[in-house]
Amino acid sequence: MINFDLIFPEIFLSLVIMFLLMIGVFKKNSERLVYNLSIISLIILFALVINLYTFEESYIFNESYKIDILSLFTKSLVLIVAIFIMISSFSYLKTQSILKIEYPILILSSILGMMVMISSNDLIVFYLGLELQSLALYVLASFKRDNILSSESGLKYFVLSALSSGLLLYGCSLVYGFSGSTNFNTISDQTFQTQYGVIFGLVFIIVGLAFKISAVPFHMWAPDVYQGSPTSVTLFFAALPKVAALTVIIRFLYTPFVNLMDQWQTILVFISIASMLFGAIAAIGQYNLKRLIAYSSISHMGYALAGLASGTNQGIQSSITYISIYLVMTLAFFSCLFMLRKKSVFYEKIEDLSGLSTNHPVLSVALLIVLFSLAGIPPLAGFFAKFYIFMAVIEQSMYFLAIVGLLSTVVAAFYYLRLIKIIYFDKPKEKFEKDHNIGLKITLAISTGILGLYFIYPGLLNNIISRILLI
Amino acid sequence: MNFPILSSLIIFPTVGAIFILFGRSSSNYNAAKYISLFVSLANFILSIFLWYEFDKNNSGFQFVEERLWLEGLINYKIGIDGISILFIILTTFITPLCIISVNSTIKNRLKDFLIAILVMETMMIGVFCSLDLVIFYLFFEAGLIPMFLIIGIWGGQRRVYSAFKFFLYTLLGSVLMLVAIISIYWITGTTDVIKLYELGIDAKYQHLLWLAFFSSFAVKTPMWPVHTWLPDAHVEAPTAGSVLLAAILLKMAGYGFIRFSVGLFPIASEYFVSFIFVLSLIAIIYTSLVALMQEDMKKLIAYSSVAHMGFVTMGIFTMTPEGIEGSIFQMISHGIISAALFLCVGVVYERTHTREISKYGGIVSVMPRYAVVFMVFTLGALGLPGTTGFIGEFLILLGTFKVNFVVATIASLGVILGAAYMLWLYRRIVFGEITNTELNKLVDLNKSEMTTLSILAIASILFGFYPDPLLSTTTTSVESLIELFNSNIKLYTASNL
Numbered sequence: 001m002i003n004f005d006l007i008f009p010e011i012f013l014s015l016v017i018m019f020l021l022m023i024g025v026f027k028k029n030s031e032r033l034v035y036n037l038s039i040i041s042l043i044i045l046f047a048l049v050i051n052l053y054t055f056e057e058s059y060i061f062n063e064s065y066k067i068d069i070l071s072l073f074t075k076s077l078v079l080i081v082a083i084f085i086m087i088s089s090f091s092y093l094k095t096q097s098i099l100k101i102e103y104p105i106l107i108l109s110s111i112l113g114m115m116v117m118i119s120s121n122d123l124i125v126f127y128l129g130l131e132l133q134s135l136a137l138y139v140l141a142s143f144k145r146d147n148i149l150s151s152e153s154g155l156k157y158f159v160l161s162a163l164s165s166g167l168l169l170y171g172c173s174l175v176y177g178f179s180g181s182t183n184f185n186t187i188s189d190q191t192f193q194t195q196y197g198v199i200f201g202l203v204f205i206i207v208g209l210a211f212k213i214s215a216v217p218f219h220m221w222a223p224d225v226y227q228g229s230p231t232s233v234t235l236f237f238a239a240l241p242k243v244a245a246l247t248v249i250i251r252f253l254y255t256p257f258v259n260l261m262d263q264w265q266t267i268l269v270f271i272s273i274a275s276m277l278f279g280a281i282a283a284i285g286q287y288n289l290k291r292l293i294a295y296s297s298i299s300h301m302g303y304a305l306a307g308l309a310s311g312t313n314q315g316i317q318s319s320i321t322y323i324s325i326y327l328v329m330t331l332a333f334f335s336c337l338f339m340l341r342k343k344s345v346f347y348e349k350i351e352d353l354s355g356l357s358t359n360h361p362v363l364s365v366a367l368l369i370v371l372f373s374l375a376g377i378p379p380l381a382g383f384f385a386k387f388y389i390f391m392a393v394i395e396q397s398m399y400f401l402a403i404v405g406l407l408s409t410v411v412a413a414f415y416y417l418r419l420i421k422i423i424y425f426d427k428p429k430e431k432f433e434k435d436h437n438i439g440l441k442i443t444l445a446i447s448t449g450i451l452g453l454y455f456i457y458p459g460l461l462n463n464i465i466s467r468i469l470l471i
Numbered sequence: 472m473n474f475p476i477l478s479s480l481i482i483f484p485t486v487g488a489i490f491i492l493f494g495r496s497s498s499n500y501n502a503a504k505y506i507s508l509f510v511s512l513a514n515f516i517l518s519i520f521l522w523y524e525f526d527k528n529n530s531g532f533q534f535v536e537e538r539l540w541l542e543g544l545i546n547y548k549i550g551i552d553g554i555s556i557l558f559i560i561l562t563t564f565i566t567p568l569c570i571i572s573v574n575s576t577i578k579n580r581l582k583d584f585l586i587a588i589l590v591m592e593t594m595m596i597g598v599f600c601s602l603d604l605v606i607f608y609l610f611f612e613a614g615l616i617p618m619f620l621i622i623g624i625w626g627g628q629r630r631v632y633s634a635f636k637f638f639l640y641t642l643l644g645s646v647l648m649l650v651a652i653i654s655i656y657w658i659t660g661t662t663d664v665i666k667l668y669e670l671g672i673d674a675k676y677q678h679l680l681w682l683a684f685f686s687s688f689a690v691k692t693p694m695w696p697v698h699t700w701l702p703d704a705h706v707e708a709p710t711a712g713s714v715l716l717a718a719i720l721l722k723m724a725g726y727g728f729i730r731f732s733v734g735l736f737p738i739a740s741e742y743f744v745s746f747i748f749v750l751s752l753i754a755i756i757y758t759s760l761v762a763l764m765q766e767d768m769k770k771l772i773a774y775s776s777v778a779h780m781g782f783v784t785m786g787i788f789t790m791t792p793e794g795i796e797g798s799i800f801q802m803i804s805h806g807i808i809s810a811a812l813f814l815c816v817g818v819v820y821e822r823t824h825t826r827e828i829s830k831y832g833g834i835v836s837v838m839p840r841y842a843v844v845f846m847v848f849t850l851g852a853l854g855l856p857g858t859t860g861f862i863g864e865f866l867i868l869l870g871t872f873k874v875n876f877v878v879a880t881i882a883s884l885g886v887i888l889g890a891a892y893m894l895w896l897y898r899r900i901v902f903g904e905i906t907n908t909e910l911n912k913l914v915d916l917n918k919s920e921m922t923t924l925s926i927l928a929i930a931s932i933l934f935g936f937y938p939d940p941l942l943s944t945t946t947t948s949v950e951s952l953i954e955l956f957n958s959n960i961k962l963y964t965a966s967n968l
Contacts, residue, residue, distance in 0.1 A: 378613050379609050390650070391656070409642075410639060421634070425623045425634075459541060462542055
């Protein structure tokens, strides 16, 4: 007998998507209604997922779908951040006149894909979730149809993502061929150090997933797609798919391929060092805030992977902590971006921030907190994220990784400081508009509040995260 | 005593800053000024009370507070001993003076400036109180943020360059310290300083860890050859920023050397003594010579700070009671005197808007009171007996003579050079004919300037004649530190035989 309670959130979300589609088709001018209903359903969904925390680690559908603390935590992370993304981007969508019924529905489908991905314990289920998520994202990237940059970014994302999906599928088929199963648990029992076929498969799968989280050297799409997509979609790109993909990476590395740790550790250390350094150095030359945050996110993914490379439970926990704090920082940063509006035009160049502190002291303080947090300067939350990562890395005596990582924070500090310099030291420009949607203000207040006050009770996340024990 | 006096010292300035931030007086700055002055004075009184309550004969840590913080990893632990209490009092003493001096020097965005100074005070007190390496690192690094803004927003011409240089230099030094701190956690299982003093760290790790800590402290001290950020930062920072930087920020590193380098890594410290001596001597002689050549008053004093801190590092690594006590005394003395000197420069800079020495000369006839006060601090800086400067340098040289005759002799030359550049500076500014006619319009010290400078002058002369209150506070703790050091060395040599 299948326990449908465990998969009830996913079933609920699928029903909601279909229901909202029907409303959108049969009721004229229902954009706002659909948008608000989707926020409400996300909140219900969040409650449903929270409700599952009481269950022990369990499987359904022939062990192809797994509910454990890792999947529940990342699912609730995705949902809570999605709620804030929806709330904060409403005014942007309205001003840009891209508030159509498809928008929230595509977001919901993408979230459904992520939830399936996160819980998958089987190659086929995993691929299903991944594609559902990606397909929705392709459309979202080019959602501003009449803008050439947006269309370009959609196409670019589609082509490169298809390539990576191809690699991923090839890897999956190799793994299936050599281990004889698509189930993660069975693969884990069947793989040994000497099976070169499985190792090939592992490499292909890591490459495909590295593409999804835009880690170097598979990052090329990120800056263009980030810049071209509507800002609200960029926020979505920068936040949620990374959580889902990182969870899947954790799942892959620590369930089916746990016996091949020696092999994948080397790959991860390389990817992580390359991402940290490249993200830090390449961002120095950027003049568009969205491109800059793309490079910054590449660098941040490098840190998250560094935690995984340590190969311990503490490493996994530090990665999850890192990505959680990264999500808050991204949310806060983009909330600030949504506020740079003058006469229905949104500004996204670095020099548009010039002298912001004179006219907008509160917004500037928020940006100050976000930027120093992104740079990892204590006592802000970003420091604790990095601190946990380096705790895990140094425990395994991976000093090279730790020192390169810390030195690249110094490089990265340079471009965050440059933004602060422009905000605080330069001559002021024309004022931006000050009448912001209340949801946007709340999002900014909550996220910067978390970043600024995290040091008072840094054990906040640890109670749950420390229960994630995979090996 | 249950009242968390140290935590209140740390939190109080920030609470004041929050009040100022949310106070609705954007046009009228008086409220902000009074709040900040009140908060910093209250903090000073609290710290004096702390000194009164402090038990001088107890060599251990007092007023220890411990709270659960990062569960299972790190506890929030603070406490003081004879070494740290003086730095806390120095901090709470200098901050109100800074805030008074702000009146005349900062014209725009005064509110933000006061917030930055108060937050800075929190961080500085935190550094001197923390008894956990991670907490120490947290405060040590967090201090960068307000100082970056102080230099960058209210600084002079090349403020952006200087602010970046200050921030990145210090950050680069500190990240290696973070690696070392985390390594210590995994080697010993704790970052609690008291426990680490008891446990000791395995000798084979000490050298690398020492170097990592050194990289951070050397930048912050600053020692030659990583001192180059200091003249830039000093020259561009506003007066109050320079005062904080010279009087307190530099002391964080000296304090760190005593508390962590010597305390935690005795074997490595012993090993690197000659290395430190060489760097300190270069700092003393070379930067004194550089100071002689300076055309900018602030730069000259900045270089003299490097030279004075050279004495401090040398004194610490003599590992003698005289040397370490002298270093602590020298740091306090330098805190008072350099703060006063930067304020003195600020006084004339506000009036003439130039710091070039050649533009001055003959000030004595238009600003007699200024000439007197400036004289006191010039003599203090060159270590005239009767000022705090003398006692510090004397004790350090005494300690050094015990250990190494040659080093002490060369360092004594530095004292002469110090007298040379300070007296020459004084002569060029104060004496001689007035060549620059604009100087005739100068007004002598006003009330607030007179108050701040005379308070500092009194402190400098009082403790110059009667250093006992300061020295007796530190003696017990310094002796127990040296005892710990010697027993560690003995144990190590015994195990190597």
